[in-house]
Amino acid sequence: MTTAVSALPRAARVATWVYFALNGFAIGLWVVHIPNIEHAAGISHSTLGLLLLVLGGAAFAGMQVAGPLADRVGQRRLVPAAGVLLGLSLFGPGLADSWWSLGLTLLVLGFANGSLDVGMNAHAVVVERAYPRPIMAAFHAMWSIGGAFAALIGAATLKAGVPTAVSMSACGVLLIVVSLATARFLIEADEPAPAEVEETDEPRAKTPAKLVWQLGALAFGLMLAEGVANDWAALHFRDVLGTSTSTAAYAYGSFAVAMTIGRFATDRVAALIGPAAIVRYGAGLAAIGLTTVIVVPWIPVALVGWALFGLGLAGGVPQLFTAAGNLDTRASGALMARVVGLGYVGLLAGPAVIGGLAHWMPLNVAFVLPVVLCVLTFIAAPVLKSGVPAEEKKVDQTLSA
Known part of the structure; x- marks a missing residue:
């Protein structure tokens, strides 16, 4: 039968919602400012395309580093650290004035994004184990909500003529503060008793x-x-x-x-x-x-x-x-x-x-x-x-x- 969910996993669930929203917000903010950043860096569309590949490659590398690291140090440490790094990485694109400076900032942005992506998904699985029903999809919905808010805020700041460096840096500070404030509500895999413990001896088909x-x-x-x-x-x-x-x-x-x-x-x-x-x-x-x-x-x-x-x-x-x-x-x-x-x-x-x-x-x-x-x-x-x-x-x- 359904078991009661304690306050600890409930708070962790809300905290995980926050990190998914922050991740979507950060990436959405970068996306809406791409035209201004491209112009400020003085690069062509083709150069931007190559730099976006750098962003994607760095994100993939961040995922592969963050996965094993989460198993060693725990998601409770990894997730807020990745959130802080993602916040710091938002300072760079608005200040880039060349292809190489933008490339360096996108290396950090991509790595931080990949690290947070894996870390928050791994933590979401830990939280879900404490619930009697699936809850993972709603976390991903919060990512979309974060991106929507980024589009609205980005459109408003661009219309008001706020410099890209100012708006992205301010949002970077917001990410850092919220990431640190939310960290205390995260949990480790051994805190809630997972339902799977009794099933470790069951054979698997693959x-x-x-x-x-x-x-x-x-x-x-x-x-x-x-x-x-x-x-x-x-x-x-x-x-x-x-x-x-x-x-x-x-x-x-x-x-x-x-x-x-x-x-x-x-x-x-x-x-x-x-x-x-x-x-x-x-x-x-x-x-x-x-x-x-x-x-x-x-x-x-x-x-x-x-x-x-x-x-x-x-x-x-x-x-x-x-x-x-x-x-x-x-x-x-x-x-x-x-x-x-x-x-x-x-x-x-x-x-x-x-x-x-x-x-x-x-x-x-x-x-x-x-x-x-x-x-x-x-x-x-x-x-x-x-x-x-x-x-x-x-x-x-x-x-x-």
Whole structure:
């Protein structure tokens, strides 16, 4: 039956919400200031593209360092340290006046972002173990909320003519203060008694070493599809459907809003049907949504298609991260770093791959690739059942309560 949740995990849950929101806020703030930063540094679009690869590579490196480090020193130390480093890294881009100074600041920004990404996800898994139901997807929804606030604040400061260095540095100070103030509410893996303790002797159908790469492959596919929507949804409306730039913005907006709403709803649904079903049927819904975008030229129907795509992708990645973190609690951070890292590679690769395909075929035809990946995820999703028996029992506990 359902067990009561103490005040400690509840406070840790709120603290984890804060860190996810801070991470989304920091990255969103960087994104909205990119045009000003590019101009101040005096670089071309092509140089900026190369520097964004530096940012992505540094983030991947940060993930791989932070994972094992979280297992050694604990998420309670790693997460606030990464949050402080991320806050400090926001000072740099607004002060950069050349390609090399911007490159150095993006190395720090990327590394800090990757470190916090893995650390806060690993901590989210620890907090979730103390709950009788899934709660991971809501954390990811808070990341989206943080990005939305960054867009609003960034737009306001840019309209008011506030220098980029001032607005980003001020927000960096905010990140540092909030990260330090929230740290006291974090918990370590041995503080709440995890439900999985009684299950350590149960045999697994696949070894964790093999399963973690399978989870990583699924995360790669789903996040590649997400990256396609991030960079190409608006361009699809403008270039394929012939809309204005302002109308084209609604394409990504419908995707992003549906994904955020879906993530807030996913946890309750996962408690009823289990994580494997969330990944499987979510991928199926995403495939249907993007197929609609490909074949239907009507703008209202295409908006629905992008919304279905976002709704379908909303819950899958959080379930994969939870599964990775629960494969082996002694190496939770390292295992999660592999899955998060592979997913991040997919997120970065998606827009570039679609861009390459679009040179040879219409953009909407190039979208067949993420549809295929969603279908493959639909087929492979039952792998979660073989590797995470604790999650299945958590669902059973909720249903019997």
